[in-house]
Amino acid sequence: MSEHSHHGHSHRWVLCPHCDMTIKLPGLTPGTRAICPRCETTISTAWHEPLRRPMAYAFSALVMLALANVFPFISISVMGMTNQISLLQIPQAMVDDRYRFLATIFLLFVQIIPATCLVAILLLTLNKRLSPILSIPLAKGLFYLKNWGMAEIFLAGVLISFVKLMAYGKIGLEMGFWPWCLFCLCQLRAFQCLERHVIWQRISSVPPLPITPTAGISGLAQNLRSCPCCTAIVLADNPVCPRCHQxxxxxxxxxxxxxxxxxVTSVILYIPANIMPIMVTDALGSASGSNIMAGVIFLWNEGSWPIAMIIFIASILVPSMKILAIGWLSWNAGGYGARDNHRMQVVYEIVEFVGRWSMVDVFVIAVLSALVRMGSLMNVYPAEGALLFCLVVILTMFSAQAFDPRLLWDRESIKKHEEESIEQ
Ligand SMILES: [Zn+2]
Ligand SMILES: [Zn+2]
Structure with missing residues (x-):
C-alpha cells in the first residue's frame, strides 16, 4: 500500500482535538496508538491495513443490513395469536399512529445514517480513488454523521422489549434478527478502525504548515488551529481549511x-417528558397511559429488577446527570469552579459517550408499539411523552456537541501563564 509510509520521516504534527496541545507524532508501528500527554485522549491508532480493514467491515455490515431487512425480524405469540414483524414495519406502525416524527427519527438514526456512513466508507476506501469533487463532501458527511448512528442502541431496545413482553407471551427471534446483531458488530468495528487522517490523506495530502509549530504548548498560543473536519493545521485566523474547505x-x-x-431548552422539555405518558397500553378494551417512572415502578413490582434498573438508568438517571454535567462543564469553562481539568475531561468523555444511550427507551416504545398489535386482546401505542423525550435526547446531544472541551484546558494555560508572570 503506497499510502502507508514506512519511512523514518513519517512524523506528523497534530493538535489534540480535546485540549489543543501541539504534538509531534512519530511514525507509529501498526498495532500501536498515540495518546495525548496532557488529556490522555487517543490521538491516533495505527491499524494494519488501515484502508482494507474498514472497507471489509463496512461491506459485511451492509450485506447484513440488507439481510436483516429482507427477512422477518421478531414475533410474539399470545394465547394462540402470532404477530410477526419486519424491521420496516416498526416505523410503519408509528406513521399509522400519526407519530411521523418518531418514525422518521427511527429510520434516520437506526437505518439511513448507519447505511449512508457505511457506503461512504466503502467508496472512500475503494482501490480506485474518487475525484475530490465527490470524495470531499462524502468524507465531510461521513465524519459529521457517524456519531448519530444508533443501530446498537436499537438492538439494546429490542432486548429490553423482550424482557418486558416475556410475561405476556412467547417471543420469537426470526431470520432477520441474527444478521442485525452481526450488522451492529461490523458497523461498530468499521467506525472504530476508520482513521480520520488516513482517509483525508488519501483524498489530498496535508497542506504545508504555515509556521514551524512548537510541541508541548497549545495551538492557540502560537496562532494555529486544527481543522475540525480533516485535522489539518492552519493559521488560527484562516477561516477556511485549504484541504477540505470546511x-x-x-x-x-x-x-x-x-x-x-x-x-435550557432540553430542561424545559424534560419536565413534561417525564410527566406525560410515553405509551398507551390498550388491554381488553381498557386503555391506560404510563409515563417513564410509572413504567419503572411497574417493572420493579413485577420482579423485573434488572430491566427496571436499566430503564431507570438510561431514561431518568442518564438524562438528568447529563444535563447537570453539561451545566457544570460550562460553569467551569466559563471561569468558575475548581478547575480540575482531568476530572472534567473524564466527565466530558462520559457525557459524549453515554448521551445517545438515553434513546433506548424510545426504541423500546417503537418495538412494543409495532409488535404488540393483537387485535382486541392487547395493543400498545406511542404517546406524546415519547416525542418530547426523543427531543430532549437530541437537544442534549446537540448541546454536548456545541461545547468546546478546549475551553476547559485554556483556563489552565491562562493560569500557568499568570503564575509564570508572577514568578518573573
Ligand atoms: Zn489532549
Ligand atoms: Zn480541513
Missing amino acids: RGYARKPQSLQWTLSLL
Missing part, C-alpha cells in the same frame, strides 16, 4: 452560549 475557528464561536441555550 469553515472553522480556533474555538467554536459562542460555544458556551449555544451549549447553555440548547441545555
Whole structure:
C-alpha cells in the first residue's frame, strides 16, 4: 500500500482535538496508538491495513443490513395469536399512529445514517480513488454523521422489549434478527478502525504548515488551529481549511452560549417528558397511559429488577446527570469552579459517550408499539411523552456537541501563564 509510509520521516504534527496541545507524532508501528500527554485522549491508532480493514467491515455490515431487512425480524405469540414483524414495519406502525416524527427519527438514526456512513466508507476506501469533487463532501458527511448512528442502541431496545413482553407471551427471534446483531458488530468495528487522517490523506495530502509549530504548548498560543473536519493545521485566523474547505475557528464561536441555550431548552422539555405518558397500553378494551417512572415502578413490582434498573438508568438517571454535567462543564469553562481539568475531561468523555444511550427507551416504545398489535386482546401505542423525550435526547446531544472541551484546558494555560508572570 503506497499510502502507508514506512519511512523514518513519517512524523506528523497534530493538535489534540480535546485540549489543543501541539504534538509531534512519530511514525507509529501498526498495532500501536498515540495518546495525548496532557488529556490522555487517543490521538491516533495505527491499524494494519488501515484502508482494507474498514472497507471489509463496512461491506459485511451492509450485506447484513440488507439481510436483516429482507427477512422477518421478531414475533410474539399470545394465547394462540402470532404477530410477526419486519424491521420496516416498526416505523410503519408509528406513521399509522400519526407519530411521523418518531418514525422518521427511527429510520434516520437506526437505518439511513448507519447505511449512508457505511457506503461512504466503502467508496472512500475503494482501490480506485474518487475525484475530490465527490470524495470531499462524502468524507465531510461521513465524519459529521457517524456519531448519530444508533443501530446498537436499537438492538439494546429490542432486548429490553423482550424482557418486558416475556410475561405476556412467547417471543420469537426470526431470520432477520441474527444478521442485525452481526450488522451492529461490523458497523461498530468499521467506525472504530476508520482513521480520520488516513482517509483525508488519501483524498489530498496535508497542506504545508504555515509556521514551524512548537510541541508541548497549545495551538492557540502560537496562532494555529486544527481543522475540525480533516485535522489539518492552519493559521488560527484562516477561516477556511485549504484541504477540505470546511469553515472553522480556533474555538467554536459562542460555544458556551449555544451549549447553555440548547441545555435550557432540553430542561424545559424534560419536565413534561417525564410527566406525560410515553405509551398507551390498550388491554381488553381498557386503555391506560404510563409515563417513564410509572413504567419503572411497574417493572420493579413485577420482579423485573434488572430491566427496571436499566430503564431507570438510561431514561431518568442518564438524562438528568447529563444535563447537570453539561451545566457544570460550562460553569467551569466559563471561569468558575475548581478547575480540575482531568476530572472534567473524564466527565466530558462520559457525557459524549453515554448521551445517545438515553434513546433506548424510545426504541423500546417503537418495538412494543409495532409488535404488540393483537387485535382486541392487547395493543400498545406511542404517546406524546415519547416525542418530547426523543427531543430532549437530541437537544442534549446537540448541546454536548456545541461545547468546546478546549475551553476547559485554556483556563489552565491562562493560569500557568499568570503564575509564570508572577514568578518573573
Ligand atoms: Zn489532549
Ligand atoms: Zn480541513
